Amino acid sequence: MIQLEERIAVVGAGLAGSLVAHALAQRGAKPEVFDKSRGTGGRLSAARLGSMSADLGAPVVEQPVAARLLAQCATLPLEAWEHKAADFEGVAAAAVGRYVAVPRASALTRHLLQDIPLHTQVRVTAVEAAASGGWHLLSEQGETYGPFARVVIAAPAPQAVPLLASAPALQRAAAGVNMSPCWVLVVQLPVRPESVAQLDWLEAGDDVLARACRDSSKPGRGEGEVWQLQASSDWSQRYCEAEPDWVAEQLLETFAQQIGVPLQPLQQRVHRWLYADVAEAPLVPSLASPLSSDHTLGICGDWVGGGGAAGAVTSAEALIAALEAGR
Incomplete structure (x- = not known):
């Protein structure tokens, strides 16, 4: 059970x-969050683009997921996006609810x-038992945090593996995820390309591009013509270790070819x-619980x-259900 304080x-x-x-906070616990980045979001992060910003990760939240999120927190800043979609041949796509x-x-x-x-900017490298009970977090910078009664690992599976040394079943599950x-x-861009106006x-x-999204069409965005180009999974895997400048050149050139317009970006990232x-993820579905046997270590994340x-x-x-049930 989740305890007050x-x-x-x-x-x-x-x-x-x-x-x-x-x-956890809604239920009276006292959570503290640690992240290696400068801000929050993970793959929902945004990036600076000169004086502007653009979504750098997942471009949208699909309607069924948005409904579940709003059910948990009705005040979330989510808005429906009225937009026009097509494939790269110009064939209109069926309307899909995106937020x-x-x-x-x-x-x-x-x-x-x-x-x-x-x-923020705290890279946790180990979770160790505290002499007085509970757990300490050790950081790459040599700092120690805690003790905490419980620790939740919400990092990608490869990064979670070394943090789950004290929970063998959870560690095996994380290690089995690719x-x-x-x-x-x-x-x-300086102007909106006419072919996709x-x-x-x-x-x-x-084979190169999975999708292109006009970020500046989204609700609440500022002035400007901003696009997010996402490479396909296979292409990204093939060129995972390629030089970023070369990758940018390939994605921009492919987009320009697909829409039939030469592109000269004002800035890019x-x-x-x-x-x-x-x-x-072969082992994760077989887990009886996202908690360790003593219920003090837990996992969550898209890979789970x-x-x-x-x-x-x-x-x-x-x-949360497992913590509330004490199982």
């Missing part, structure tokens, strides 16, 4: 970790964590998500719930 560490400020921390956080994707996790202590990378390029979302282009999605934002939400719901 129980001090709980959550390692990872992505969607799953933020949902768990929010739920976005306003004014940028990371607003979602910032809202969930707004009243919760947050330690995650796939994804290259993303965000660009600001009526489109905001282009899907399934070719390329990013590799090394653990973008779940490629294979089957991948994507839906998997992140599912894993957070399962972990």
